[in-house]
Amino acid sequence: MKVLTSTLAIAAALAAGHASAWEATEGQPFAGETVRILAVTSSQFQAHEARVAAFEEATGIDVEVDYVPFPNMREALTAEMIGGGGDYDVVSIMDQWVPSLTNLIQPIGDGIAAQGTDLSDFPAAHMRHGMIGDELYGLPVRGHVQLMFYRTDLFEEAGVEVPQTWEEVVTAAQAIQEATDASGIALPYGRLNGQNLMVWMNLLWGHGGDLFDDAGQPIFNSDAGVMATEQYINFLTVDEIAPAGSAVFVEQDAVNSFKQGNSAMLPVWWWVSSQLTDPEQSTITADQLGFAAMPTVGDGDRTTFTNTWIFGVTAESDNRDAAIEYLGWLTDPALERDVLLDPELSELVAVHLSNMRDDEVNARWGGIHAAAADALETADGIEFGDDWLRIVEVLETAISSLASGEQDDVRAALDAAAEEIAEIRG
Template identity: 35%
Template structure:
């Protein structure tokens, strides 16, 4: 696998590019697919850009691509780039229009800023009768921008609750299904054992890692991030109540480790693996490492079970989701070959076999993956027998999950929210802090012209909405 650092454009240049309004103006003019889908693609080679880090699913793609090449004659060449350089590399590729990268994988929150460089997929989907509804709607929404499909959600994560089954049995505790129960169970565990009830992560930055646990509280209580006119809506009584419940775990209830206020997601996960807490809420892909004796403390490994994220009493739980979509570069001259590759990656059998081979020990350790995103596979009986129903429960969470907004300026909004969450966890007044950050977010959106666009949309369609 190549380590690719080509087509480098400085962060300063890219920032100037986006925030000076120098964006492409022809994004609505979708390039037509090359050919009718029946031509031979043999002999073509496509370049795929993925984030570095030894991710098992990507390693499995590379290993299994040899079979794809044998079947189609299309060679697949993988290139890695550090995660922190990923968006920069894709933007610089799009600006240069070199056609070097054909397929790219990125974090969903980057999508709104990147979509102008990506090939719309709707005409391919229609041409080949490709069924997008194989995935839960919330995941597909993160691959869609202004009604157009730009990527396939082949890698996706949903929040789940992980807990120390041994401690719950020892204290005769039920797994919490509401946030009130969650707080009470955390209190009991903290008082009656030598571990904390929960290991949250309030640290600012880290691509807004502290936001999804906040929105899981927020959304379930009927609160929203924005109203129908894109005005900040997280200052309502319901939002204040939800936020207080989230940050009070650390600042008032004292049921979280002292380091939680600065923890990123990885820090808190490590703390949980080492016995720092009895519960952890986060992305589902982490589950195997909690029970791995090579990664977790002796008292933790083999004792971690799973459940749905709690909700408010009498209201539906609404966990967060995150995806790493796979897309075709608009500048690619091999778009048909790239689409053939995307279809192959999205084959239900491919996804299922990667995970089954991992669970049964038939694949190399560096190809370990637990990621299943397609509805039928999440309900697969054999897979759920191997995992005690893990995927069926995850599927239920996917169906009721919600995604963060697909706004071009979301990364800047997320930075503001993330900092405010960290400050509130450290003791800043919740209502005052939410009002202050709401003013800053509204000012940012106003300067970016969102409210002018919303008024135009409202005039044309009768309403404005946030996806």
């Protein structure tokens, strides 16, 4: 089965999903059945489990959840797929793994439609990972976006506004470096699990480029790709707005530079926000921290790299209808909102646009969800395949070698990477 690549197909799937919020199926037709769930360890998912008694009472369905730590989760899912024992009815799958686990899950579009789930409330960048071909196989429950975090006090000291474009990032960063002791922006250029690609991808999209064409062949070595790569490398080597040593920075190094007060801007995942003002690990206070949607290239659309966890029903489940009933409850925006607003919790993650735009949610979280929604409104997301990890290794090596000076010809480096990836993809 082919992973969905057509934006039109995604839009059609979203448009077909307008419906009301979840309600238990009348008459409790699945009472007495047990839905067994295999989920990655997550405080968000545990918050859902803490509320599952209401679902059990409304439906008569019993719910059992097994958690697996992230480093072991893919292996556990693969074992469930290969074993085919039907030990679980519902599983959580990270976006990058979906293409290799398509045989583990089954289509659920008919059942989810009956549940009244509003698919249009999910951003397309998250929703695409629940689609295989033109069929719905899973629903987003956990998702991350990138934001531009910045030091409000340093911006004020330098007399500059929050940049809306990457071109303005350079201007603001240079002004901050002239007025303060901080570097302009902390960026990752070193190799580690593709972390040096996550900002670069925004520039690639912003210049009108992409990784692959409709046939799955590499096109990142186009003129748009060359411009994006030159821009990213120039932040370090020409504009000199990144800290010394950034050529080997991985994501955590960039985060640490910001937390230690050495950099004024940091494009990174939104879940990192709690670290940035934690007095046990950061010198920054809440009053000094600002955030905004990722900058654009010129007047282009906003973009963001995303990470998505979908939940699907296993192909071997004996309790398909009860499992779909559970998914209907699990993906109800009211459940997500309840967790977001729980004063006893500190759960930031949201995948429903309605919650990201919610006034109470943004009042509690300082507007971070509205900033995320701004990016997600126009973000397409990324297609992953079985060969994604090998592709990442090739791409991150090219970026790292250009940043370190090992290579100095951007087009030649991208052409070589494209040739190698074309061979990988066959």
